[in-house]
Amino acid sequence: MLEKMVGVRESMETPGSQTSLHRANLERVVRAVRMAGSLTQAEIARSTGLSAATVSNIVRELKDGGTVEVTPTSAGGRRARSVSLSGDAGIVIGVDFGHTHLRVAVGNLAHQVLAEESEPMDVDASAAEGFGRAERLVKRLIETTGISPDKVIGVGLGVPGPIDVESGTLGSTSILPGWTGINPSEELAGRLGVPVYVDNDANLGALGELVWGSGRGVKDLAYIKVASGVGAGLVIDGHIYRGPGGTAGEIGHITLDESGPVCRCGNRGCLETFTAARYVLPLLQPSHGPDLTMERVVQLARGGDPGCRRVIGDVGRHIGSGVANLCNLLNPSRVVLGGSLAEAGELVLAPIRDSVSRYAIPSAARQLSVLPGALGGRAEVLGALALVLSEMGDSTLLESARSTATPVFT
Numbered sequence: 001m002l003e004k005m006v007g008v009r010e011s012m013e014t015p016g017s018q019t020s021l022h023r024a025n026l027e028r029v030v031r032a033v034r035m036a037g038s039l040t041q042a043e044i045a046r047s048t049g050l051s052a053a054t055v056s057n058i059v060r061e062l063k064d065g066g067t068v069e070v071t072p073t074s075a076g077g078r079r080a081r082s083v084s085l086s087g088d089a090g091i092v093i094g095v096d097f098g099h100t101h102l103r104v105a106v107g108n109l110a111h112q113v114l115a116e117e118s119e120p121m122d123v124d125a126s127a128a129e130g131f132g133r134a135e136r137l138v139k140r141l142i143e144t145t146g147i148s149p150d151k152v153i154g155v156g157l158g159v160p161g162p163i164d165v166e167s168g169t170l171g172s173t174s175i176l177p178g179w180t181g182i183n184p185s186e187e188l189a190g191r192l193g194v195p196v197y198v199d200n201d202a203n204l205g206a207l208g209e210l211v212w213g214s215g216r217g218v219k220d221l222a223y224i225k226v227a228s229g230v231g232a233g234l235v236i237d238g239h240i241y242r243g244p245g246g247t248a249g250e251i252g253h254i255t256l257d258e259s260g261p262v263c264r265c266g267n268r269g270c271l272e273t274f275t276a277a278r279y280v281l282p283l284l285q286p287s288h289g290p291d292l293t294m295e296r297v298v299q300l301a302r303g304g305d306p307g308c309r310r311v312i313g314d315v316g317r318h319i320g321s322g323v324a325n326l327c328n329l330l331n332p333s334r335v336v337l338g339g340s341l342a343e344a345g346e347l348v349l350a351p352i353r354d355s356v357s358r359y360a361i362p363s364a365a366r367q368l369s370v371l372p373g374a375l376g377g378r379a380e381v382l383g384a385l386a387l388v389l390s391e392m393g394d395s396t397l398l399e400s401a402r403s404t405a406t407p408v409f410t
């Protein structure tokens, strides 16, 4: 209904007229603040390209309409005004299905996380059971915030596998056998009655670190996650790059050794066959026992265990080869390592940097920094919140501003 009203009004506005220009400027300001959390007016001017006077007028209009809140702050020792979306303008939900857990977060549009909880779950068991539990946890967490469910603007949903862009279904049978052919977005939207935006875990990790973590302030970023597979979430010029088939970032299947082990993709010697747990743990099991996990290997390496250090270092070296290829192709300014491997710190990061300097062309690697993720296991669920913030559009927010404020033409 709202979309329709906006459509009708927009069709009455002539492109290039004062009104449509004003509307476009409002949207630019709201979008900048929506993704950044809070910005000073000078920062809004810089990121939107609007003049200081225009930004000042627009912020006043949005504040009068209740869309944004303005609080005094200081920037570079000078007094400034910090602008964020109004905390009670709406709430967003993040749901992250991992291989062994379900995590849900509730946040507001000012980037504050109001409630968050995770519970163990065997995601391979059944999709219906997974969605049932997600629905119950979402409803319970909204209740704990005391905010009305009507305020929910949308849900971001993370799944541990590639989504087919055209059908919106999970296509990979080898990763989530119980979920093949399921449309996760429709399934959860049907249960919760709000729009649901879905993406894979690597892309959401990238978004989470970009908005809340180690990627803040950069526009070109690769988030590398080593878990049961190896994937990368790619942010190019501030936007997630998915590719037409939704499979961009599959660096786990870069060939490192043509005569290496056979990978689940059917090729040989993929990066994944030198870095994923099921290939790495067997190297240590004869000397360290059969019950080893990657988390334990990282822990032992940090404690000085030479075998675990060697293995983590080799994993870093191989990831670095993949990252070097990525640098030559995309020239990101930052690579963020996520997942539990990041807890190995310099034990894994230094070998990654070594390989990058060895294999990437110098100009592609010169501005690169390789950092551990700042969000740990929360990266994906916070990325799911960021996905809603990035996809929600501004119509809902601007309706209230229009209805209550006197337009200031700029």
Ligand SMILES: [Zn+2]
Binding pocket: 252, 253, 263, 264, 265, 266, 267, 270, 272
């Ligand atoms: Zn492969």
